[in-house]
Amino acid sequence: MTFHLPWACVIIGCIFVSLGRASNTPDVYPPLWKESPGQFSDYKVEDGKYIINIWHYLERLGTYKILLNKTAKYFEKFAPENEQNILWGLPVHHGWQYRTGRLADPTQRTNCGHESGDYLCISVDSWWADVNYYLSAMPFLAAVDSGIMGISSDNITFLPPSKDQTNFCYNVSSCYSSFPETMKKWNKFYQQVKSYSSSFEDLLKYLWAAHMSSLKVAHKKFGNRLKFYSKQEADFERSWALFVDYLAPPLFPTTLIRTAEFQKGLPTRMLVDGDKAPLVSDFTSFQNTVLLGLNFLHKVHKYTGKLSFIVWKTLMKFKVARKLFLEILDLILHCFN
Known part of the structure; x- marks a missing residue:
């Protein structure tokens, strides 16, 4: 352990060095953010209910936009312009998924999500899209249930996908029935958001608890989707999922700028056969370093039998350890920016 834990820390540090150096793009918002719905009235209404097609990129993105708008006033005490809203991590990462083609049908049986077809379609066969569903539908519906959105819990319905409908929930009641613990954790987060006595770290603690609860359920359900991808992409998906596990304990702040900087080191397209970091020719050296680091972290984690993660x-x-870790990351990002 005296060898593997320090190496894991080094790799994580290297990842953030790369992310910091690659963070010069001024546009930090998800693709088509301005075009997405920003209020409930932008969606269809049937029988007094807002009908949201969450398998359409703009409509799913719009749920995030409304969520950010409705929670903005609670984050004013941390910074102006809603920049310190820690819910930004959800839509910004979803935007990266869309930009890199990871929401498209990986089986190639349909044109869903592909540039040559219905490019705004979100495929139910996509591992990324299905996992993200649990980080879009449940946070949104739990916010409605918490009262933070200002509408009744009965007023929202999501449209089901074309198949595998039982893997998902579509309104507040069905989500509570299917995933009670996860919905409770998201609701608890929003109760903390509404409490003006909550500190920034308090909110991060509740957010990450809810976030990881969503991922725990999603990863169990959609492991079978990995067969649709190249070995390199499937390995990246596993490594990415593990890396998020490592981000949760230090309570990484998922604010707008930090999340956008974070993602500059991620692959800009789907990985294919022949892609081998650090030698992927159309990736920057920083993106290659990140990919190599994620692969190495996954090997360390597997080799130590999860012991490195337990120690982490x-x-x-310890608050002092979290603070030191985040200060080191800030210093790295500052130096390379």
């Missing part, structure tokens, strides 16, 4: 979680229980 234990270490991050």
Whole structure:
């Protein structure tokens, strides 16, 4: 352990060095952010209910936009312009998924999500899209249930996908029935958001608890989707999922700028056979470093039998350790920016 844990920390540090150096793009918002719905009245209404096609990129993105708008006033005490709203991490990452083609049908049986077809379609066969559903539908519906959105819990319905409908929930009641613990954690987060006595770290603690609860359920359900991808992309998906596990204990702040900077080191397209970091020719050296680091972290985690992660979680229980870790990341990002 005296060898593997330090190496895991080094790799994580290298990842953020790369992310910091690659963060010069001024546009931090998700693709088509301005075009997405920004209020409930932008959606269809049937029988007094707002009908949202969450399998359409703009409509799913719009749920995030409304969520950001409705929670903005609670984050004013941390910074102006809603920049410190820690819910930004959800739509910004979803935008990266769309930009890189990861929401498209990986089986190639349909034109869903592909540039040559229905490019705004979100495929139910996409691992990324299905996992993201649990980080879009449940946070949104739990916010409605918490009262933070200002509408009744009965007024929202999501349209089902073309198949595998039982893997998802479509309104507040069905989500509570299918995933009660996860919905409770998201609701608890919003109750903390509404409490003006909550500190920034308090909110991060509740957000990450809810976030990881959503991912835990999603990863169990959609592991079978990995067969639709190249070995390189499937390995990246596994490594990425693990890396998010490591981000949760230090309570990484998922604010707008930090999340946007974070993603500059991620692959700009789907990985295919022949892609091998650090030698992917159309990736920057920083993106290659990130990919290599994620692969290495996954190997360390597997080799130590999760012991490195247990030690990491234990270490991050101490506030001074979390603070030091985030200060080091800030210093790295500042130096390379």
